[in-house]
Amino acid sequence: MTTMNRLIPLVQREWLQHRFGWALLVLVPLGLGVLLGSVGHIDLGDEPPRGAMLPLAITAISLLACTAAMFVILWGASLIFASGLARRDHGDRSIEFWLSLPVGHVASIAVPLVVHLIVVPAAALVIGLAAGVLMSALLVTRLVDFGAWLAVPWGDVVPALLAVLGRLVAGIPLATLWLLPLVLLLVLLNAWFKRWGLVVMVAGTVVLVILERTTGIGLASVVADFANHAATSFIGASRTELKASGAEEALAVLRQVPRWAGNDLLAALRDLASPLLAGGLLASAGLFALLIEWRRRGASAAN
């Protein structure tokens, strides 16, 4: 049995443990969206796009809104799951069962982190996009007709969609690298202080802000820098915008999206060559080692 074969069941364990929670997080917002899209009031504003622009605009907004909503919901939930990772098997005392299996401490912590911080958010993007397609069909059909939805220039939209999806999916591990020290710090604080971990982290952040304002020691700014880099690594690292004001321009912009996405990803990759990230990864390695030690010591606690 190879190490990789041993890791797959650990991923499977996450699926078995969280599948119903994830299904609820996907299906409830999607159901609400479909319900509101079917019977809710839709305000197109004072100057709604006209002609071919309206279905295109509705499609673009639906895709954007659904993808963003699904990502925020599942990524947020995953962050909550991940932050309690170290202690999750202590609640039902099944930690003793897991420790009796031939699985290393590193894999036991790293695999769930990868699942919750990378795999689930990536899946959220794909699901959100698929939900966006469904919602766009529903809304365009309701506001115009189904033929108008079919007439959306999919030959231009699909490559742009796939390019943005690819950029976002590639951005998740990059953003995770930037966020890793903060996430691991929260996991460790939750391991040490149980449910008070978040409170300790928030209190620590407040102290850092006060310190920065009173003494000028810019630790809070460093934390903010990590968050900013994480956001731009996810999307917008090139800091260039694509704008369109008419139907023709919109189509031209759509055709530019794949190139823009590629450039944005390259800019995000260039951002990785940073002493700040190197420091962050070093801190992450230290925090991860402390987590492993905590798990190892937890295993040896006297009964």
Place this chain on the structure above:
Amino acid sequence: MDANLLVEARSLGVRYGAKRALDDVSFTIPKGRVVGLLGHNGAGKTTLLKALVGLVKPAQGELAVLGMNPLRDRVDLLEQACYIPDVAILPRWARVADLIGLMSGLHPRFSAARARELLRRTSVDPADKVKSLSKGMVVQAHLALVAAIDARLMILDEPTLGLDVLSRKAFYEMLIDEWCDGERSVLVSTHQVEEIEALLSDVLMLNEGKLVLSISLEDMDRRFVALSHDASVAEQVAAAHPLLRYRTGPGTAGNAALFDGAPAEQVMRLGQRVRPSLVDLFVALTRRPELDRTQF
């Protein structure tokens, strides 16, 4: 390390802060043995078993299990040694079938077919959710999962806690008849000494972190002498300084004394030699030797 030895501990010591959980413990377990680990609560049994599977770091001494250092080679060791901790609790969110599937992937020597076969002998269905099972059923499921591992060494910490007498008997019968094959060994800690005494080949006794006895049952019978005697000769027997004096039944004839080695011939003539029970020996070696239990 002798290839015949599955476990070898030399001067093993474990500390929890200032407290010595294990102190200078040395013993070996060869192939094909069923070893009982006895001790009062807090004697260090769980600590010893955890040390054997690399979940506790020894402060001193040497420990080799299946030729490996348990702490350094924990993952490799657990592929060949299965372990049931004293808190036999399975994850509440899982179905039993989920755990069979997970263990198939996580444990190279686990047989899903064997686990299902063992589960059929219990009242647990693979489709059952762990959180819907009674404590005894969870233990049954856990035992079935662990017994389906083709390991060389099975380490069980109070494995049948919470099981009724029939389930306990069924488990131990399965363990001896089907799991033990003359090559594999079992180390089991339990408080239900009488129930498993007949199954054991060896016994380890811990008292306050110290190993007070490591002996085979054959040697135990040879070395320790129990003398059943009448109450009228109790004073003479007591004068021979037995390890323990205890009652074996009602009336004046129901008295016995336990000696480490045969007492003098004139003392032996005061009563009749009987086989010492493991429980009496355990009591004798883990309580104050001068204690007189005949008044209880």
